[in-house]
Amino acid sequence: MSDDIPVIDLAAALADDAPGDLLATVRRAAETIGVVQVVYHGVPAEVIAGFNDGFRRVLDLPREEKEQLASPTGHPYRGWRQWPDDFGRLELERFNIGQYDDSDAAEAAGLSPEHATLYTHANVWPPQEPGLRVATQRYQDAFADVARRVLGLYARVLDVPAETYPLGDDVYTTTVVNNYPKWPYDGASDDEKLLLLEHADSSVLTVLHQEGDYAGLQGRRPDGTWTSVPIRHDALQVFTGTLLTNWTDGRLRPGRHRVVAGGTVTRRSSAVFVHPSLDTVVEPLPAFADPDGSDFEPVSVWERASGNVEEYLRVFGRPEQLAAWRENRPYVAEVTA
Numbered sequence: 001m002s003d004d005i006p007v008i009d010l011a012a013a014l015a016d017d018a019p020g021d022l023l024a025t026v027r028r029a030a031e032t033i034g035v036v037q038v039v040y041h042g043v044p045a046e047v048i049a050g051f052n053d054g055f056r057r058v059l060d061l062p063r064e065e066k067e068q069l070a071s072p073t074g075h076p077y078r079g080w081r082q083w084p085d086d087f088g089r090l091e092l093e094r095f096n097i098g099q100y101d102d103s104d105a106a107e108a109a110g111l112s113p114e115h116a117t118l119y120t121h122a123n124v125w126p127p128q129e130p131g132l133r134v135a136t137q138r139y140q141d142a143f144a145d146v147a148r149r150v151l152g153l154y155a156r157v158l159d160v161p162a163e164t165y166p167l168g169d170d171v172y173t174t175t176v177v178n179n180y181p182k183w184p185y186d187g188a189s190d191d192e193k194l195l196l197l198e199h200a201d202s203s204v205l206t207v208l209h210q211e212g213d214y215a216g217l218q219g220r221r222p223d224g225t226w227t228s229v230p231i232r233h234d235a236l237q238v239f240t241g242t243l244l245t246n247w248t249d250g251r252l253r254p255g256r257h258r259v260v261a262g263g264t265v266t267r268r269s270s271a272v273f274v275h276p277s278l279d280t281v282v283e284p285l286p287a288f289a290d291p292d293g294s295d296f297e298p299v300s301v302w303e304r305a306s307g308n309v310e311e312y313l314r315v316f317g318r319p320e321q322l323a324a325w326r327e328n329r330p331y332v333a334e335v336t337a
């Protein structure tokens, strides 16, 4: 049953005469499961296809060619990377893209020299796909715009002014393409075939696009059970991240999700994680703050972003990966199958 992850006509929900039951549905989802699908989201089909088709061709390249697309300095959030499980079996293949190509580009876009250091490790662009850089820029901007409009909708359904969430124009975004392998091990339960473990994103909102022939993405209901997000070619999935939960003092729930293996073709997804500008400190906004205090600690977007790589490697880093990062060289995981 997927009624708890509603499909929302975003244009209708943002219209002056939006039906009350549609707004009530949005509100219920935002206050419980923290995931909605949006249709009529306004992102042109060619923007989505330009990005996804390009990355599909990249991820379909022979492994020897993809190895050349790993970050030359071992940065875990730049370029191509594979994740084996503890048995060396491929769980996930990813391509990560930073918002700016390098620190010069970040400064040219108006970031302070300190903030521009986030981009010291440059993006990797596959020479096989010369159009991908521009296609990615369009995709990331269009998805950030969807996040802005969904935030406006979430203000509307909670009856607070549209500008309540100070996302601003200078958002901080990160982008990832996920490629999940076909699962050759039959008969396993969902818990035994997790390709991406349960988590909530640390964004304000994440806007995702999924492709494949099975509903591998699942959202966690408040009672702890799971519900799948059906594949709809016209829909984008929007997850509430922990920063929005903090801003609303817990009122809007983080969309906890995971990915289960299945299907007969490679499942692909791509996500744009949308955050406020790097100089924002996120804490409950006046519209939501409880005068008796909050359980939420202030979060500095800059401290989070700048500590991200070390934190990731501390939790998930394999010894060879850590060594590569310390020695400023590419890391390519050993994969057995």
Ligand SMILES: O=C(O)CCC(=O)C(=O)O
Pocket (backbone or CB within 6 Å): 176, 178, 196, 201, 208, 210, 217, 257, 259, 268, 269, 271
């Ligand atoms: O592949 C998906 O549908 C989800 C990906 C995801 O949760 C993530 O990249 O954070």
Ligand SMILES: [Fe+2]
Pocket (backbone or CB within 6 Å): 199, 200, 201, 257
């Ligand atoms: Fe996620």
